[in-house]
Amino acid sequence: MAESRPRAAGSAVAWWRAFRQVRHEARGESLAGLLFVGPAVLLFLTFNAYPIVRGLVIAFSDYRYLVPDHAPFNAVDNWYEMVRDRVFWQSFGRSLQYTAIYFVLNFVLAFFVAVLISQIGQAREAGVYRVMAYLPVILPAAIALLVWRQFLNPEFGYIAVLLKGLFGSEVAKVLRDARAVVPTLAVIAAWKAMGSNVLLLLVGLYSINSELYEAAAIDGAGWWRRLMHITIPLLLPTFTVIFVLAAGVLGEAEASLIYYGLTDAGPEGAGRLVGRYAYEVAFLQGDLRWGYAAAINLTVGLTSMAISGLVFRALRSGRM
Numbered sequence: 068m069a070e071s072r073p074r075a076a077g078s079a080v081a082w083w084r085a086f087r088q089v090r091h092e093a094r095g096e097s098l099a100g101l102l103f104v105g106p107a108v109l110l111f112l113t114f115n116a117y118p119i120v121r122g123l124v125i126a127f128s129d130y131r132y133l134v135p136d137h138a139p140f141n142a143v144d145n146w147y148e149m150v151r152d153r154v155f156w157q158s159f160g161r162s163l164q165y166t167a168i169y170f171v172l173n174f175v176l177a178f179f180v181a182v183l184i185s186q187i188g189q190a191r192e193a194g195v196y197r198v199m200a201y202l203p204v205i206l207p208a209a210i211a212l213l214v215w216r217q218f219l220n221p222e223f224g225y226i227a228v229l230l231k232g233l234f235g236s237e238v239a240k241v242l243r244d245a246r247a248v249v250p251t252l253a254v255i256a257a258w259k260a261m262g263s264n265v266l267l268l269l270v271g272l273y274s275i276n277s278e279l280y281e282a283a284a285i286d287g288a289g290w291w292r293r294l295m296h297i298t299i300p301l302l303l304p305t306f307t308v309i310f311v312l313a314a315g316v317l318g319e320a321e322a323s324l325i326y327y328g329l330t331d332a333g334p335e336g337a338g339r340l341v342g343r344y345a346y347e348v349a350f351l352q353g354d355l356r357w358g359y360a361a362a363i364n365l366t367v368g369l370t371s372m373a374i375s376g377l378v379f380r381a382l383r384s385g386r387m
Contacts, residue, residue: 122364123365125357126145126358126361127140127141128358129145129358130361131354131357132354132356138358149359149363155341158340158341158343159341162317163317165253165316165319166316166374169253169313172253172257173309173313174309174310176257177261177264177268178264178268180261180265182294184265184269197265200261200262201263201265202262203262204263206259208259208322209325212325212326213325219251243334245337248338249340252323267308268309270305271301271302271305272298275298280297283296307379314371314378320340321342324346326338345360348363
């Protein structure tokens with residue numbers, strides 16, 4: 068018994084020394100981790116968190132940039148004005164139309180291209196097509212939109228000339244119609260972003276076990292039935308990601324600003340989407356009403372969140 072007590076005491080001392088050493092090493096690792104993560108956290112707080120909080124504060128004020136020291140709190144007065152703002156509702160309606168067209172085209176085109184690429188058996192050839200599908204994503208937005216503007220030029224654009232040759236000169240006039248502005252911008256935006264969704268869908272397609280298709284084929288299921296009953300149900304989580312990301316285009320302003328410029332919103336102002344209208348209110352009109360523009364953007368952001376919530380609810384079975 069006497070010998071066991073010193074052994075126990077020695078074991079306890081050794082255990083305590085090992086524990087202190089581990090704590091010392093963990094403290095050093097924590098410090099190293101903070102040094103690595105700290106700059107990223109600082110950048111996030113500076114360029115993400117602070118602008119969001121600042122924007123929320125401005126949205127509930129009548130902040131006018133050109134009026135010195137004029138930022139009085141006005142509660143929900145910006146929203147009262149928004150309800151009576153005819154231009155806001157027109158631009159918001161165009162943005163909803165733009166988002167709906169973008170939703171459909173962005174998904175349908177990406178899904179069609181991804182399914183075709185997934186059917187290619189040779190790895191090198193499939194890689195070439197994946198690169199080709201992703202090229203529009205890495206193309207600068209300004210260059211892509213300006214190139215499309217030349218293609219769609221009613222007088223000399225390639226697409227206008229093609230339409231004139233196929234259907235006559237009257238059909239080419241559609242490119243000047245105000246009703247074609249929003250669909251045109253949506254088509255360009257969908258083409259520009261399609262490559263990212265193609266890669267997301269390909270990841271999902273490549274992860275589906277080929278034995279499922281083989282078993283379905285043995286049971287007599289054709290290509291279409293395999294697509295509807297195997298591919299689409301297993302890709303529902305990917306569809307959810309694509310649709311949630313697409314909901315963010317509701318406040319899109321970049322396409323209209325680059326395609327038509329800062330001072331021209333297209334034929335009959337049809338290119339004035341809600342994001343562009345907020346930009347004009349904040350930086351081009353009157354005394355630059357940043358408070359009202361922030362309220363508009365907050366409304367658009369909440370609407371995008373609501374659309375995302377509807378997407379999650381509709382496709383919740385695919386999130387498990």
